Amino acid sequence: MTRIPRCRALILGVAVALSLTACGGGGESADSTANTGGLEKTTIKVGALPIPDSVSLYIANAKGFFKEEGLTVEPVIITGGAVAVPMIESGELDISMTNYVSTFAAVSKGKKIKLVADMYQAAENNFNIMVPKDSPIKTVADLKGKTILVNNLNNIATLAVTTQLKVAGLTAEDVKFAEKPFPEMGNAIAGGQADAGWITEPFITATQSKLGFRKLADTMTGETENLPIAGWMATEEWTQKHPKTLAAYQRAIAKAQELAASDRKEIEARLPDYTKIDAQTASVITLGTYPSELNADRLQKVADLMLEYKYLDKPIDVKSIIVAPPSAG
Known part of the structure; x- marks a missing residue:
């Protein structure tokens, strides 16, 4: 996995606000495989924190990756993975950013949650x-x-x-x-x-x-060290009712993750759009890494750590809550 370079340059100021720009794309691509037979839903609401972790959502919108799949994605601000669970259960959100600790804790309590894509892994000093x-x-x-x-x-x-x-x-x-x-x-x-x-x-x-x-x-x-931090989740019911929409989202977000992992400039270009971080700050903040696919063995480390520290009462098999994209087999 590509490690994003880190800088520690001093800056004089930084402006951080909570506003989000919901810059969704519309229309359908003639050669989009996601549209064979039609998507079950063409406009979806996706929850995200206004922090660098979720940048792939905005890269995918800006680069037209969602639009190529026939999707219009509307970002919605959330304050954390724990509050996102009731939002996806109620239908207020279709998909949401979540940290893995929140997800595994919810699953341990009987919540029917599925992980649909990876997002962010920790690095030093972030x-x-x-x-x-x-x-x-x-x-x-x-x-x-x-x-x-x-x-x-x-x-x-x-x-x-x-x-x-x-x-x-x-x-x-x-x-x-x-x-x-x-x-x-x-x-x-x-x-x-x-x-x-x-x-x-x-x-x-x-x-x-x-x-x-x-x-x-x-x-x-x-x-x-290198702990998986956050990913994208949906309810089990939603994934079963919207398999083509989900697959379209997974393909688009994976392309955005690959771009984030390989080119820091793409991240820097998007951060001011949805976090109001100024360009200078975007160029010096310390970033983690952006995996392009969910890896059960890597995520199992989080669940095992939670069990060790009694965040879970019993073990969780992470493989059982991952919905792999069709191309992953």
């Missing part, structure tokens, strides 16, 4: 515990009794932090986790609402450049 520059907290062990902000509780954030607490001789019970959306974390910590935060890009760069935050720990090391 999921960090951050603290203010003048914080007395110098090591992870110093977090004992402190409050740590995460975007969702009992999720990839708390699991990742807990693995680092373990290395420092602590447990999750030694700290307090509190929820706060990524864009609000920096100001909340600076304002004294918490002591630290589990922060991803572009907010790592934003808190460093605007608030003077520093990295306390990279949470994607040791047990979590």
Whole structure:
């Protein structure tokens, strides 16, 4: 897999907002295999966080990959994978971004969720515990009794932090986790609402450049090195009712993932569209990797880690919840 280059250049400012541009394509391609017999649904709503992880959705729209498949895809902002589950169950979303911890937790509770495409895998320094520059907290062990902000509780954030607490001789019970959306974390910590935060890009760069935050720990090391982070999910019922629509989505998103994995400039070009990250910031933030297909063995690592840390009561066979594209056999 191609590792996206990382830069640490200093910048003077960064503007991050929550607005999304729903730039869907329309029409049908005469040679689109997805349209043989017609798609069950030609316009779909897809949930995504306004962070670099989900960039392939916007690449696919901008490059016309969805349009080639006869699909119009409308991005919808979400705050996390956990909240996306009820949104796909209700039909508010057709497909959504999800982190794998949320997905496996939902499946363990009987939710009929299927993974339909991969999205993002961690690399060094793109999921960090951050603290203010003048914080007395110098090591992870110093977090004992402190409050740590995460975007969702009992999720990839708390699991990742807990693995680092373990290395420092602590447990999750030694700290307090509190929820706060990524864009609000920096100001909340600076304002004294918490002591630290589990922060991803572009907010790592934003808190460093605007608030003077520093990295306390990279949470994607040791047990979590190269951990699969996020993918695309749908309900089992939706995948069964819309097999041609799903296959069209899978083909388009896989092309976008391959482009993201091979050309960072494509990512940089799209980030300002849906996150309002300025072009300079887009060129320096630290990125993970963009797998083009789901790999059960790789994802099983996440489920096994969840079992170890008691996020699951029993093992999950990841293969059973993957819907492979037709071309994958």
